[in-house]
Amino acid sequence: MKKAKKHSVKGIAEKLNISPTTVSFVLNGKAKEKKISDEMIERVLAYVKEINYKPNQLAQSLRTGKSKIIVFMVEDISNHFFASIARKIEDLAYEKDYKVLFCSNENRDKKSRDLIQLFKDRQVDGYIINPSPGIRDDIEKLITENIPVILFDRYFPGLKTNYVGIDNEEASYRAALHLIENGFKKIGFITLATDQTQMANRKKGYLKAINENGFAHKVLEIEFEGGNHQRRKELIKDFIFKEDLDAIYFSTNYLTQSGLEVFKENSPELIDKFGILTFDDHEFFKIHTPTISAIAQPKDEMASELMKLMLGMLKNSNKNLPSKEIILSAKLFPRNSTIQKGK
Template identity: 45%
Template sequence: MTKKLSIRDIAGELNISKTTVSLILNGKAKENRISDVLIERVVNHVERRDYKPNQLAKSLSTGKTMIIGLMVEKISDYFFAQVAYHIEELAYQNGYKIIYCSTDNDAHKTRELINLFRERHVDGYIITPPAGIEQDIQALIDDGLPVVLFDRYFEEVNSSYVILDNYKASFDAVMYLINSGHENIAFVELDSDQSQMLDRRKGYLDALAVKGLKPLLLKIPFSSTMDQKAARLVNFIRNNNQPEAIFFATNYLAFSGIKALNQLNLNIPGDVAIVAFDDHQVFDIYAPTITAVAQPISELASQSIRILLDMLDPKKNAQFPQKIVVQSAFIVRDSTKK
């Protein structure tokens, strides 16, 4: 096996100091008054020898690993998978690599993953935080580590975040159903106290209150399977005089809802109109097509990585924390048309 070339080898072959080689390879030659002739000599030699610096050694000399930790609720979920793709692409364009993982909305798992990323000395964090890790996020901030919360945030933690205007998106969706002639409108949500779910619920309740309508809510555990969700929805619909319309707080809840309605032989939208929060590519090809609140994935991703990159760049004079609220789009399709 060929021995990997080191800075020591390069220094010996060129008969110069290891410090000089290191300064040149890490872009610090000019500020240390190293001549252009010597810089060119080292660079040409390195190219000829196909030198690849050890990442750990490089991080020790530069103080950076050029790695960002991305933690989302579930990487297989369509929304989070698309966000991760865009963030990874934008990070790569700026010289950073992404390590990403799923928290499964579990505080203990998230805490372990944060500790793992700390051990790997990642340069910054983009996190979709579950409830219960407020102190862990605060500890990262207190230690001077760049953190951007995504999709949800903690009111008691003064952090940068990028979120959707979940309240307005939900309020507008329910008002659309009401103005379309629906009065008995159900809201199916996750059994969660996360900020985005609370805002979606409040938007639903406030829209009904404007028209003096009664709420009809169903909370479903995050950890339940699709079949379990569908079974709960079947019972819910049977026991509540078949709602005229159902607003699902996530796209995967909508999938379970469609399955439940099919089991009950109910027609969409003839018997029940449905709206999903979070658009999905299959909603536009499903028969009937599904009306949905669409999150601007590209904008959410670009805002998140922009803030983090600004935090990582000491030359930036941006003020932190930055708190960005993005607006959604409402896509009307066949599932709400009478």
């Protein structure tokens, strides 16, 4: 079988009797900037199409300083919240001729650092990061090196960086208040044992609503690391059945799913007696019996703002632009699980 001929910028230039620089400018989208005629641009592009020339991406990135690749790093890319944003970002990036590398840091600092270094070595153009708790210095270093980076969902207080997220405290306050307004008085809060901003602020919102109304707060904090799914369910089970509760508010959807499993496996009839509300909506909650009330983050809008901000940073050569903080609004979807039982 005859091996396909490998074409090069130099070979294209020789064939068209023009300079390799001219070919390079046309292929890299700089022809207009370099005042190359429309006739010449069309001639080069027509020949490139004829021979089905595919530029070497690594060589091209070395020439231009641009890889046309963006990193999207999150805690767990399989999580519905992150996966939904990732899908939208992929579409938006592709429209602008960028590709996206997706990865999970598992909320582990070492893995986060290893991934950041790996992608730096491959000269990616920018990072969208849902950071693990101990990589503040690593993010600051990226900023110092003028590498475009945006944090989302969580941030580091006092670190000036680009950020897209929601007002977690306000959204959580409204969620707890919704339960109170529907007649629930003994509301438990199940969350993660972490100081990360998104979870800390959701806890603040819950406590604010509970304290304002003179109720007792009851909080279960579950370690993110070191606990498997079964251990998490055991802790939730002890909390539900040993505390005097009439409602449970979960700080994230996977804790809610664990809690619903606990009800089903131990006392399925209790699910119709408790008020149940979750942070981070999921399609599953809309079809569960009863349907589960939820706070929904604006995932599509979040993805759009992340990409708009990233593309603006990649396009603008001024590295001294002030950082932007974009705070979006979450929405409460009341469903059957927060209707006061017995009314």
